Amino acid sequence: MSFILGFAGSNSSTSINYKLVRYTATLIKDPQVRLMDMAHCPFPMYSEDYEKENGFSNSLIEFKNDLQISKGIIISVNEHNGNPSAYFKNLIDWLSRLDRNFIKDKKVLLMATSGGKRGAIGSLEVAEKMLSRFGADITGTFSLPNFFDNFDIDKGILDDELAVEHANALKEFLAKITV
Template sequence: MAEILAFAGSNSSTSINFKLVEHTVSLVQDHDIQTLNMAEYDFPMYSEDHEAEHGFPDALVKLKERLEHSDAMVLSVNEHNGNPSAYFKNILDWLSRMDRNFLLNTKFMLMSTSPGRFGGVRSLVVVEGMIPKFGGEVVSTFSLKSFNENFGEAGILDDDMKSQHQKALDTFLNSLNK
């Protein structure tokens, strides 16, 4: 049984990426899952001056401890102007200052969604390239296009996207058993 940490790279209280994360982990059995709502975490913007004067924020230290106790992660990243949000990039900047390999040997199911037809895929591609730099391994990816039309109370509505999501989830879960 793997320890899975699940969260979205968004600090919005109405994050559609967090909704996708919650749906995804609701489909997982036989693993210990911790879900984090990042809207509850506030981090100062990274700067060398802030780090030198104040050290690492307590919330960041606690987040890093959770990361260290996880074998795998389900992460859905939001997109701002074709890139990951400044909030998520800021978290990566802080964590990499604490430990460059803070994701060492961690497997990822990486996802994205947006209200638009591209589903946040540009941000997903950027983060997919970043995770290995910190020691993580992206095992599977999934992008849900046009969230408002393709997601409802029952989860993913479009049959093709639902199938793609399940395949990405199965690939991720199968990698945890190896």
């Protein structure tokens, strides 16, 4: 069965980026979207010593396998001090050690949001470069600024212009994964 994998680059139980991914998933009728709530996926901080002593966790291997068998991937990255969170960077470090081609040729819709007016654009730019380095095909990006003013859990994206921008990025992503 083909599916899209969606997750946020945050391990917070109240992640606004996960809320954006979850909302985006509701707009997709086919294929099925599998959501990963990373708040339930703790990974130790990567180090070569830890890897040598403990190897790779089953949850990391399963996550990598889901990435590779998915038809496409939707990610929304959070921002800490203008960059993706340490959690997201750590996840990428682990995945790239397990398999350097963990995301090669995968179609990715990359998003970001924050409570501020820049909408985590710095994190979005860094994540785009990082994922492209491992072969991801970023089909489009979307940044939602001022999350708490521009998003409602029941209504979705409130600003009409931003809603259209989001819909266009999603439409382009879906067109590229169904080719």
